[in-house]
Amino acid sequence: MIHTLALAAADNSGWIGFHLGDLIRNILPLTVDGLTYGAIYALVALGYTLVYGVLNLINFAHSEVFISGAYAAVFTLVAFGFGPSAPTMNIVAVIGALLVAMVAAALTSGVIALGVERLAYKPLRARNAPRLVFLITAIGMSFVIQYAIFWWRGAVAEPRVTMFNDKALFTVGRLTVYPSQLIIVIAAVLMMVGIDALIRRTRIGRGIRAVAQDPDTATLMGVNRERIIMVTFVLGGCLAGVAAFFYIMKVPSGAVYNGGFILGIKAFTAAVLGGIGNVRGALLGGLLLGVIGNYGSYLLGSSQWIDIVCFVILVAVLMVRPDGILGSNLAKVRA
Amino acid sequence: MTTPMQDAAASQAIADEQADGTRTGRLAGISKRWNSLARWQQWLILGVLVVLLYALPVINPPIITTEPGFNFPLALCDMARFALVALGLNVVVGQAGLLDLGYVGFFAIGSYVAALWTSTDSSMVHIPYLATLPLAMMVTAFFGVILGIPTLRLRGDYLAIVTLGFGEIIRLLADIVPALNGNSGFQNIGAPPGKDANGLDLFTNFNGKPWYWLFLTVIILLMLLLGNLERSRVGRAWIAIREDEDAAEVMGVPTFKFKLWAFCIGAAIGGLSGALFAGQVGFVNNQKFDVATSMLFIAAVVMGGSGNKFGAVLGGAIVAYVPYRFASLAAEKYLVFGVVLVVLMIFRPQGLFGSRNHLLAYGRKVQRVAARLRRDRSGDDTAKGVTS
Numbered sequence: 050m051i052h053t054l055a056l057a058a059a060d061n062s063g064w065i066g067f068h069l070g071d072l073i074r075n076i077l078p079l080t081v082d083g084l085t086y087g088a089i090y091a092l093v094a095l096g097y098t099l100v101y102g103v104l105n106l107i108n109f110a111h112s113e114v115f116i117s118g119a120y121a122a123v124f125t126l127v128a129f130g131f132g133p134s135a136p137t138m139n140i141v142a143v144i145g146a147l148l149v150a151m152v153a154a155a156l157t158s159g160v161i162a163l164g165v166e167r168l169a170y171k172p173l174r175a176r177n178a179p180r181l182v183f184l185i186t187a188i189g190m191s192f193v194i195q196y197a198i199f200w201w202r203g204a205v206a207e208p209r210v211t212m213f214n215d216k217a218l219f220t221v222g223r224l225t226v227y228p229s230q231l232i233i234v235i236a237a238v239l240m241m242v243g244i245d246a247l248i249r250r251t252r253i254g255r256g257i258r259a260v261a262q263d264p265d266t267a268t269l270m271g272v273n274r275e276r277i278i279m280v281t282f283v284l285g286g287c288l289a290g291v292a293a294f295f296y297i298m299k300v301p302s303g304a305v306y307n308g309g310f311i312l313g314i315k316a317f318t319a320a321v322l323g324g325i326g327n328v329r330g331a332l333l334g335g336l337l338l339g340v341i342g343n344y345g346s347y348l349l350g351s352s353q354w355i356d357i358v359c360f361v362i363l364v365a366v367l368m369v370r371p372d373g374i375l376g377s378n379l380a381k382v383r384a
Numbered sequence: 385m386t387t388p389m390q391d392a393a394a395s396q397a398i399a400d401e402q403a404d405g406t407r408t409g410r411l412a413g414i415s416k417r418w419n420s421l422a423r424w425q426q427w428l429i430l431g432v433l434v435v436l437l438y439a440l441p442v443i444n445p446p447i448i449t450t451e452p453g454f455n456f457p458l459a460l461c462d463m464a465r466f467a468l469v470a471l472g473l474n475v476v477v478g479q480a481g482l483l484d485l486g487y488v489g490f491f492a493i494g495s496y497v498a499a500l501w502t503s504t505d506s507s508m509v510h511i512p513y514l515a516t517l518p519l520a521m522m523v524t525a526f527f528g529v530i531l532g533i534p535t536l537r538l539r540g541d542y543l544a545i546v547t548l549g550f551g552e553i554i555r556l557l558a559d560i561v562p563a564l565n566g567n568s569g570f571q572n573i574g575a576p577p578g579k580d581a582n583g584l585d586l587f588t589n590f591n592g593k594p595w596y597w598l599f600l601t602v603i604i605l606l607m608l609l610l611g612n613l614e615r616s617r618v619g620r621a622w623i624a625i626r627e628d629e630d631a632a633e634v635m636g637v638p639t640f641k642f643k644l645w646a647f648c649i650g651a652a653i654g655g656l657s658g659a660l661f662a663g664q665v666g667f668v669n670n671q672k673f674d675v676a677t678s679m680l681f682i683a684a685v686v687m688g689g690s691g692n693k694f695g696a697v698l699g700g701a702i703v704a705y706v707p708y709r710f711a712s713l714a715a716e717k718y719l720v721f722g723v724v725l726v727v728l729m730i731f732r733p734q735g736l737f738g739s740r741n742h743l744l745a746y747g748r749k750v751q752r753v754a755a756r757l758r759r760d761r762s763g764d765d766t767a768k769g770v771t772s
Contacts, residue, residue: 184541357553357556
């Protein structure tokens with residue numbers, strides 16, 4: 050909705066605009082919409098952050114882990130009889146089906162993330178390969194997943210699935226809030242709080258922190274490093290799957306073979322913005338990036354500017370404050 | 385008494401032996417034999433090889449030809465184009481060790497320079513096609529500096545992701561900026577002048593031969609230039625940076641400056657290949673410069689052997705060749721190269737033809753001394769005193 054507004058504005062004034070007045074008038078709906086996207090970025094960003102914290106490695110294939118979750122969500126929903134328009138089942142059945150789809154997406158992404166770890170990273174760890182090599186296998190892996198999907202489903206996006214009738218919840222002035230926006234933001238924040246608690250309070254979380262701080266000493270202290278790494282990948286993958294489910298809720302025709310790439314970059318930017326390796330930073334960075342990206346694209350006149358704005362933010366953050374806003378990393382988290 | 389030269393030679397001999405010990409298979413044998421040849425013999429073999437390469441589209445050799453499925457000279461032309469790109473990217477990734485995932489951005493800029501100044505669809509001033517080649521190199525080198533100055537302070541993964549972003553920005557701008565015509569693109573891009581015997585244009589986009597020869601000539605010239613660069617102070621600085629940036633900095637190598645040079649030179653070659661590509665296909669739009677292409681470039685360099693310009697060129701040619709020769713693979717080429725990339729990194733991270741760190745200064749002379757020392761050592765043990 051907001052993107053069509055922006056595109057309409059672009060038609061009036063060439064390819065680059067400066068719609069400050071419009072931006073200020075629409076600041077509330079843009080903020081809410083931005084927060085919704087930001088919540089999705091944040092969930093994906095957690096995957097980058099967790100893996101980075103434990104392995105000091107950017108998992109380039111994480112965007113493909115994400116998009117495979119989106120496919121799983123779409124397929125599950127289609128199997129339940131969801132289609133282009135909202136289903137006519139009773140509300141309990143709808144909620145049940147949505148929960149099943151979410152779990153399916155999370156499980157698929159978790160399994161794919163684990164597969165990436167086993168196939169592409171573990172053999173390299175065993176060989177003590179230099180970091181550039183990890184990066185290249187990650188790229189290879191992301192290629193393999195992306196084009197396996199392409200091979201299977203072709204270049205077109207899956208037909209849209211509408212989860213429910215997204216009728217306006219309430220309207221205040223120019224701001225209209227939709228149920229999907231509320232669900233996504235609240236669910237994402239709850240999950241982030243849950244993950245934060247998991248890292249800080251549980252045994253597994255202690256293991257993750259220990260490995261992040263010093264893998265060798267952690268191993269000597271009886272932490273099973275390989276198991277922690279697996280858990281980290283699965284955890285990040287599951288969160289990406291949940292994010293993919295919400296992404297389909299927000300963008301019903303979002304399942305396309307290369308759809309993960311741009312979102313992955315944005316999620317990574319969010320992770321860097323908040324401080325990579327920092328769980329709370331991922332949430333903050335995600336929400337901030339969602340909002341800034343939305344403002345920027347509206348200000349400049351086209352939705353495509355979102356991506357450019359995000360890249361520029363990424364470079365700027367890396368230049369000025371490479372540790373991100375919150376800075377500290379997983380290793381320094383106190384219980 | 386040992387001279388520094390002998391010391392260096394001895395340590396090189398030991399390093400060579402160790403390196404040879406880890407190399408297995410036929411490729412190692414070839415490279416070992418190659419290194420033991422005299423300089424003139426190497427030149428002779430290379431000369432024969434070059435003549436063969438030039439003759440390829442005329443001979444149309446039966447097994448490696450892509451016909452009848454695909455016009456062989458055009459396939460060769462594409463292979464040469466990929467090889468040229470890989471050669472340029474090898475400077476950045478292979479020599480200086482900077483993982484640049486946005487190389488397609490430079491390629492795109494080069495293409496658009498050629499398109500904007502020669503295409504009939506462009507309202508800009510029209511200039512002769514050949515003049516766009518140096519122009520494209522200058523423009524892309526400039527963009528290399530623009531991208532390099534803020535980002536080259538970053539390392540490894542961060543640099544990779546920022547350059548990836550750069551590549552995407554260029555593609556998105558080609559979409560958004562109206563002057564770049566987005567999806568409809570530019571047609572009738574210029575070509576080098578020249579008529580054949582019938583008075584028809586020599587360089588057309590359906591005749592691969594002249595283009596292939598042009599690409600090949602450019603590649604050979606650049607290889608000679610880059611070879612000199614590798615052996616120069618700049619090349620040594622690059623290798624120092626690639627192996628250990630901090631150590632290089634501490635030893636007084638101005639790392640930022642040399643990284644910027646690598647970026648700049650790599651970008652210029654990318655721009656040149658982009659401009660040549662635009663002239664050859666005659667049509668440019670925003671669809672041709674996606675991330676997947678950028679990854680194919682990386683795959684070419686890494687597969688051939690990053691840091692070894694012959695390897696990179698061969699890698700580029702292979703990456704372009706496979707989809708033409710094995711048409712059934714064409715649709716899944718990205719899938720195939722993804723798998724190849726993973727498998728290769730796990731089992732042979734140095735690529736098919738890995739680079740070996742020779743002592744670049746006085747390399748030949750040192751090797752001769754090393755060979756003599758090795759002979760001495762196997763003959764009697766008097767050389768022991770020299771090596772220790």
